[in-house]
């Protein structure tokens with residue numbers, strides 16, 4: 001067993017339900033797992049198995065109903081909204097859709113990822129955002145609006161936005177689903193490479209088999225239960 | 234602009250960037266706010282000119298107390314007041330002088346335009362009751378059928394007015410009598426008449442034979458210097474047994490009559506309602522723009538929520554947008570409003586103009602209305618749920 005402080009996430013006896021009354025339906029059943037700091041974990045499973053539900057719970061986007069979730073040492077079950085909001089600032093989210101702000105340039109979108117910390121000067125935010133955009137290979141696109149970027153480029157901006165604040169944990173839900181093969185592996189490479197140099201923990205949901213080889217660990221969900229937990233060599 | 238706002242807010246001016254992203258919509262929104270501003274400016278301009286027009290005739294005279302009939306709601310609108318009350322008032326040691334004031338409209342057929350002059354009959358020997366702004370020699374009025382004419386009256390040209398001198402009077406017919414204007418003063422057309430004219434009480438009575446010298450329309454009183462006008466008025470109310478009369482200080486009469494014009498007369502109420510409609514239109518337009526904008530960006534807002542931005546941040550964006558719309562709508566609104574009032578003043582010769590007080594209060598009002606719309610629109614931000622993003 002890992003020591004608790006090495007674990008970014010520790011989940012014990014997690015159940016989750018959707019709906020109320022007769023429509024109430026259990027989506028997650030007694031989940032137990034921990035995720036080690038700096039690891040690159042892939043979460044797989046068929047459609048409807050509960051992957052997104054797990055991410056939204058770990059990402060403080062949904063309240064924990066039953067069981068215990070410790071994130072960065074904080075218990076999420078029963079935590080107040082302000083605590084959850086503050087915790088979210090230590091996370092990086094990458095969604096299936098890039099979710100960039102259409103009115104902001106690539107640079108401004110990335111700056112939003114830093115500015116949430118409040119105490120950063122304009123100059124520093126600008127420098128850091130430019131630097132990360134260079135790392136994701138968009139040095140020549142920093143002042144473009146999302147409308148003028150390709151799908152792969154937009155998703156790379158989203159990666160830059162998620163990573164620029166040096167998050168402890170990156171949660172990504174099928175970030176490559178909307179991309180063609182080349183762009184997809186580029187984005188995953190970036191996540192893996194930038195994550196390991198910064199010591200970021202990554203939890204990534206995917207159906208994409210090519211990503212599996214890059215994983216430190218693969219969790220498989222089926223019907224709301226973890227059915228397999230492996231570490232490929 | 235973007236940089237300025239960034240300095241101001243200490244963050245990216247997202248509201249500004251969001252609003253200006255869609256130029257057409259931004260232009261339409263500003264035009265809408267400007268329109269609401271123009272609406273309010275025109276209504277306020279008219280209300281303001283009503284105030285100016287109502288108070289203007291008061292400024293021809295100097296008095297401390299005015300005694301009027303119960304139904305006289307302006308100095309230009311009278312009702313018989315028995316002269317005996319003036320004598321009774323003069324018995325009060327604090328009242329030093331009194332004058333009966335007659336008022337009626339005199340028609341003047343000017344060929345293509347018929348004008349109507351609000352005519353005051355005064356005692357030409359009581360110079361003290363006439364405002365120093367009227368510089369013409371009142372002795373001129375001692376001649377029968379002599380008048381001092383409003384040089385700004387509608388239908389009188391500048392050239393005609395300039396030509397009026399004691400040596401070269403302007404004569405005109407009214408109801409079979411010939412009036413001779415020997416000099417001029419500055420009045421102006423209003424809502425109840427096209428201009429003013431001063432004549433002696435004797436001339437007035439010969440113009441209106443049905444009127445009696447024993448019953449003028451108002452009684453003007455001057456009090457001994459150093460006495461409290463309000464106290465003297467109070468005393469007079471006790472002394473004068475006709476309780477239907479209104480005995481007011483001159484200042485109170487001006488204020489009350491103005492209030493009456495603006496709140497009791499249908500025209501005043503209509504224009505007041507117009508201001509209300511303008512404010513409502515502005516509120517609805519800004520709210521509509523802001524709430525559509527919030528609805529269009531719910532995904533982005535949800536993303537920001539997921540990233541850890543709190544409600545203060547979203548309130549900030551919406552208020553930023555409200556302020557931008559308010560300020561950017563006010564500027565063209567002010568320009569168009571001023572132009573319209575200037576043109577209307579030319580056409581109607583009503584005292585319509587943009588005043589600093591109007592511009593300032595409409596600006597403050599616009600900002601208040603924008604903020605209110607913003608406050609209502611922010612409720613929609615709550616609909617952005619980051620859990621829906623994955």
Ligand SMILES: Nc1ncnc2c1ncn2[C@@H]1O[C@H](COP(=O)(O)OP(=O)(O)OP(=O)(O)O)[C@@H](O)[C@H]1O
Pocket residue numbers: 018019027045046047048049050051052053054
């Ligand atoms: N907001 C919701 N309201 C009601 N039921 C929901 C909601 N979100 C998810 N569910 C249900 O919970 C179960 C798990 O859904 P979830 O979205 O976590 O699956 P998933 O593994 O992410 O699927 P996919 O691969 O299709 O994205 C499904 O049965 C789904 O219908």
Ligand SMILES: [Mg+2]
Pocket residue numbers: 051052053173623
């Ligand atoms: Mg899913």
